[in-house]
Amino acid sequence: MATTVADQVKLDILSKTHTSDNENKLKEIARTFISDTVTVPTKEMYAYATLATLGDDVYFDPSTAALEAHIAKLTGKEAAIFMPSGTASNQIALRTHLKQPPYSILCDHRAHVYKYEAGGAAFHSGAAVTAVIPSNKHHLTLSDVEDNVVIGAEIHSTPTEIIALENTLNGTIFPQSEIVAISNYAHSHGIKMHLDGARIWHVAAETETSVKELCDPFDSISLCFSKGLGAPIGSCLAGTKEFVNRARWFRKLFGGGMRQTGILAASAAYALTYNFPQLKRVHALAKKLEVGLEEIGAEILSRAETCMVFYDPSSLGLDYGEIADRAGALPDPLFLGGSRLVVHIQTTEAAIEDFLRVIKELAEEKRKAGFVRSESKSSKLKDIYVRRIPEKPIQ
Numbered sequence: 001m002a003t004t005v006a007d008q009v010k011l012d013i014l015s016k017t018h019t020s021d022n023e024n025k026l027k028e029i030a031r032t033f034i035s036d037t038v039t040v041p042t043k044e045m046y047a048y049a050t051l052a053t054l055g056d057d058v059y060f061d062p063s064t065a066a067l068e069a070h071i072a073k074l075t076g077k078e079a080a081i082f083m084p085s086g087t088a089s090n091q092i093a094l095r096t097h098l099k100q101p102p103y104s105i106l107c108d109h110r111a112h113v114y115k116y117e118a119g120g121a122a123f124h125s126g127a128a129v130t131a132v133i134p135s136n137k138h139h140l141t142l143s144d145v146e147d148n149v150v151i152g153a154e155i156h157s158t159p160t161e162i163i164a165l166e167n168t169l170n171g172t173i174f175p176q177s178e179i180v181a182i183s184n185y186a187h188s189h190g191i192k193m194h195l196d197g198a199r200i201w202h203v204a205a206e207t208e209t210s211v212k213e214l215c216d217p218f219d220s221i222s223l224c225f226s227k228g229l230g231a232p233i234g235s236c237l238a239g240t241k242e243f244v245n246r247a248r249w250f251r252k253l254f255g256g257g258m259r260q261t262g263i264l265a266a267s268a269a270y271a272l273t274y275n276f277p278q279l280k281r282v283h284a285l286a287k288k289l290e291v292g293l294e295e296i297g298a299e300i301l302s303r304a305e306t307c308m309v310f311y312d313p314s315s316l317g318l319d320y321g322e323i324a325d326r327a328g329a330l331p332d333p334l335f336l337g338g339s340r341l342v343v344h345i346q347t348t349e350a351a352i353e354d355f356l357r358v359i360k361e362l363a364e365e366k367r368k369a370g371f372v373r374s375e376s377k378s379s380k381l382k383d384i385y386v387r388r389i390p391e392k393p394i395q
């Protein structure tokens, strides 16, 4: 019988197969297309993280401060602050910008800040949201913004105080010239620009544009380390010194002031150094998925501009459930959600090939059983309504 809490907790967590369980976890992640947030820290990342300083970051931690200074420089802003999550970073940014209601935030109707942050803008900031459907079904344009923005002091209205853009959004790249046009318009009306740049790294890698140039049109930027870059935890929020000082206050208020964050900041620094250069390879893998799916006859809903591709297999007589079941029953299972396929730094070529083989085999079985392929209803890319919650949780 265990006598100390440490013994008990250790017994709870560690099994005899703990080490091999972790190795299996890595194999599972290599075959998981559900999200890039599932990437696991490597031994090399952890080894580097142990070199970090041990300060209490609510006061001051040198490793964390060094990461923040680096991100400020990279984004071309005066300052940056380490955050526990992308959601915290986005919501604290909104809270910091917004001062005196009534006010509203304008964003894409698919935006994470609007759709996947548990109504945080209303809860934390008392803000209304104007969620706009992009007329081109890809990204908001200046004319979409002009048609939906609320300006002026008419007392029935809720003035737009922030335009929040997301880049990438569902893996697609927001054209920088359109961002600049929206930003010039916003600033000419005293409206702040916030970027949810959880995956801005992918844009920088794919378009070979500097992060600074991508961030220049924005007053605040949230960047994540725990998604495509493969760090375990953390985001940064960048902006002016005054903005970041105030955001630090809100971070404390929200309960996000963390203590010995050096190991997390070091993991993020490791990810930036060694994983960022892998993103182009990741995008090429996503492209391979897209091309393979099209060759088999599946419809592509959103192309692999970076690390995600969305597809519809109904033209082959298939549905996501049966694909996930068959892929999950392979000797080396694949883990799938619905229409969204996400490729990440730990995805293997073999996983891509196995997935395409599953689709091909299932389509062939359907054909033999008499299914006649229907032509695509539309030659244009359809709008996609993403199911972020996987049908089958990862075991």
Ligand SMILES: Cc1ncc(COP(=O)(O)O)c(C=O)c1O
Pocket (backbone or CB within 6 Å): 037, 084, 085, 086, 087, 088, 090, 112, 113, 166, 168, 196, 198, 199, 224, 226, 227
């Ligand atoms: C575009 C985008 N922004 C923000 C977030 C929120 O990040 P977190 O899960 O760290 O809160 C996510 C999460 O996947 C995201 O995809």
